Amino acid sequence: MLIRLLRTHLRPYRRPLAAVVALQFVGTMASLYLPSLNADIIDLGVARGDTGYIVRTGGWMLVVSLVQIVCAVAAVYLGARTAAAFGRDVRAAVFAHVNRFSAREVARFGAPSLITRNTNDVQQVQVLVLMSAIALVAAPIMSVGGVVMALREDVGLSWLMLVSVPVLAAGLGLVIRRMVPGFRLMQTRIDTVNRVLREQITGIRVVRAFVREPYETARFAAANADLTATALRTGRLGALIFPVVMLVLNVSSVAVLWFGARRVGAGAIEVGALTAFLQYLMQILMAVMMATFMLMMVPRATVCAERVVEVLDTDSSVVPPAQPVTDLPPRAELELRDVRFQYPGAAEPVLRNVSFRVAPGTTTAVVGGTGAGKTTLLSLIPRLVDVTSGAVLVDGVDVRDLAPDELWRRIGLVPQRPYLFSGTVASNLRLGNPDATDAELWAALEVAQARDFVEAMPEGLDAPIAQGGTNVSGGQRQRLAIARALVRRPEIYLFDDSFSALDLGTDARLRAALRPVTTDAAVVTVAQRVSTIVDADQIVVLEGGAVVGVGRHAELLDDCPTYAEIVASQQTTGVAA
Structure with missing residues (x-):
């Protein structure tokens, strides 16, 4: 060696x-x-x-x-x-x-x-x-x-x-x-x-x-x-x-x-x-x-x-395509087709036979208990890991056939644990788009309900951010991560429980501000609070890695016992209030 x-x-x-x-x-x-x-x-x-x-x-x-x-x-x-x-x-x-x-x-x-x-x-x-x-x-x-x-x-x-x-x-x-x-x-x-x-x-x-x-x-x-x-x-x-x-x-x-x-x-x-x-x-x-x-x-x-x-x-398990697709018309369409994922050596798959489609201009919420596979499901879309079987399609093309840069250009991901890099507010937001102007950064901050606290900082966009964002609160860190995704203006937004640190009022204002921005985009959001996704165009309910219900809020209350149980538990504890 x-x-x-x-x-x-x-x-x-x-x-x-x-x-x-x-x-x-x-x-x-x-x-x-x-x-x-x-x-x-x-x-x-x-x-x-x-x-x-x-x-x-x-x-x-x-x-x-x-x-x-x-x-x-x-x-x-x-x-x-x-x-x-x-x-x-x-x-x-x-x-x-x-x-x-x-x-x-x-x-x-x-x-x-x-x-x-x-x-x-x-x-x-x-x-x-x-x-x-x-x-x-x-x-x-x-x-x-x-x-x-x-x-x-x-x-x-x-x-x-x-x-x-x-x-x-x-x-x-x-x-x-x-x-x-x-x-x-x-x-x-x-x-x-x-x-x-x-x-x-x-x-x-x-x-x-x-x-x-x-x-x-x-x-x-x-x-x-x-x-x-x-x-x-x-x-x-x-x-x-x-x-x-x-x-x-x-x-x-x-x-x-x-x-x-x-x-x-x-x-x-x-x-x-x-x-x-x-x-x-x-x-x-x-x-x-x-x-x-x-x-x-x-x-x-x-x-x-x-x-x-x-x-x-050590070769990456996410293998770049031999003949990558680069010329792809934007349609902002996402589909998971019979997706199965299993970690090496694991006895059971994390996800199995997951299928649903997210049309342009619609919002799909993914809910389920702890360990249901929600975060893993979102990780499959930008190819942080690859499916064991089945396919994830973006604009009709398997993500494994898309050029990595082309795939990532179409996706804006806000992870469950948002991470900010040492630098400034502006340098973190421009990770989504290095050529973004200050006006575009302020617009994204306004939608993400982050403009007020950034303006309150003496340096504004040039305010320093410590490694990991440790000098801002959890809610501020989440809103800056959301603004970073908005600066990119992607076709597909992936929110992995990205509103959990926000109070209900800020959450509601942020989601209302997001609607006109994501009119033509496909939005997938993982949520814990049912009250924040009742207006979603489609709700996918996961249990044990399998889809046990797909539909709107009212439909699932009648047809999906798992979803009804989640709603009832949150109403009892006051989470959905």
């Missing part, structure tokens, strides 16, 4: 990566040349007292060091830019793909997990790309080049490399192998913390209303403690890496000096060559350590890449 993700999204950056490799090669070769020059100064300059040779060789060392510095800085700069661009592209790809998900896929992953995957997980892979550009190229060059250059200085001490390098690699490998499960578990723990935090922030009013702050605090503390414990376990293993590295480095240094001193005493090697050999051995071990660090990052990045690719590989 990791290789696939890198191959796909790093393809546009082959040239910068090639430049990084070239710079790393030149810089590493320069660093490999420095110990030899240092050995020459000691053995040929200091030993002979040749000051001129020392100065000349020292000058070459300065030039080589300058080349190494310039290459290192340029490689890090290009590598950082490439890694940042890679992260940007992956985040954009995940965001665009999630935007095509239906409600089913979003519910499957969950919003907190999707956020974690598009931020933390992508960041981990991005860091791996950066470190690979900086270290992964240099490590093998330094290892191989260090061995060659060390053998040039003295073959007799080469057995120390044969011992030190495998010991270091094996020790670090054992530590990293035990860290992999911890990395995988850590990402799951981060998901849990994000989920709990998001629930508590979103539901803060409910938490306070039921005095559940201590419980929620304990719940977050438990999730946070699990993440901390997992991070500590993994961190403790990671803390073993430096002692292992330093132990091998120090023991190797002592061994080189111990056995090298004997060879110097025997005249088999010069002091400068021994110094160079020690430096090359340190470079080789440091290269092994860099490669091991990279290997330590790979398991976590692999886990993160798997989670990102899982999102990218």
Whole structure:
């Protein structure tokens, strides 16, 4: 998964990566040349007292060091830019793909997990790309080049490399192998913390209303403690890496000096060559350590890449049509024909054999008990989810054959829980029509009975709206969502219990103002209060996902026991008053 993700999204950056490799090669070769020059100064300059040779060789060392510095800085700069661009592209790809998900896929992953995957997980892979550009190229060059250059200085001490390098690699490998499960578990723990935090922030009013702050605090503390414990376990293993590295480095240094001193005493090697050999051995071990660090990052990045690719590989259950219908005359007609919908794995369908037609210029109300499938029914029309069988037709064409933009252009949806985005009143209303004028926005607000409170705001249309609309009341949020749909002037209006937060007077005024606006449109409204839909042209009664009655209010009172029971219950409780 990791290789696939890198191959796909790093393809546009082959040239910068090639430049990084070239710079790393030149810089590493320069660093490999420095110990030899240092050995020459000691053995040929200091030993002979040749000051001129020392100065000349020292000058070459300065030039080589300058080349190494310039290459290192340029490689890090290009590598950082490439890694940042890679992260940007992956985040954009995940965001665009999630935007095509239906409600089913979003519910499957969950919003907190999707956020974690598009931020933390992508960041981990991005860091791996950066470190690979900086270290992964240099490590093998330094290892191989260090061995060659060390053998040039003295073959007799080469057995120390044969011992030190495998010991270091094996020790670090054992530590990293035990860290992999911890990395995988850590990402799951981060998901849990994000989920709990998001629930508590979103539901803060409910938490306070039921005095559940201590419980929620304990719940977050438990999730946070699990993440901390997992991070500590993994961190403790990671803390073993430096002692292992330093132990091998120090023991190797002592061994080189111990056995090298004997060879110097025997005249088999010069002091400068021994110094160079020690430096090359340190470079080789440091290269092994860099490669091991990279290997330590790979398991976590692999886990993160798997989670990102899982999102990218998940196809939406709402499949765009292969040959979409785009040229369709507007008729504002809606029909549900033998519609059936069942969630995957569910024992029973939510909707079954639902059929009714909404003619242009008419209003159809959908009523029923809790869990009857009213919201699911409305979700089928704009293809938030697709029918299991049957068909939903807009202007005579199956919505699965319509181009998505063409379908959504014809529909104005006010969901059961209206959501406002951070910005202003105007920016939220213009989601329905980006080209709407201020006059059109005020007209929509007036119909939605929202003009008064917007005019009362000091900034008017430019009044700020917090994320989710938390700085306005529930009723104001509903009216702004209705105004947003009105700005669009669609052919089909879908109101999913969109008047529940309004008092009866505001509800009546709003519905009266809606009638002339929706004269030529098809209107479907889900309602809980029967008193607000008694004048509907058609009322569809759902029970257990099936249609048990279709007709006007008076007809259903006589012919539909379920509807009569709903009316009677509301009259008893005063809801219909």
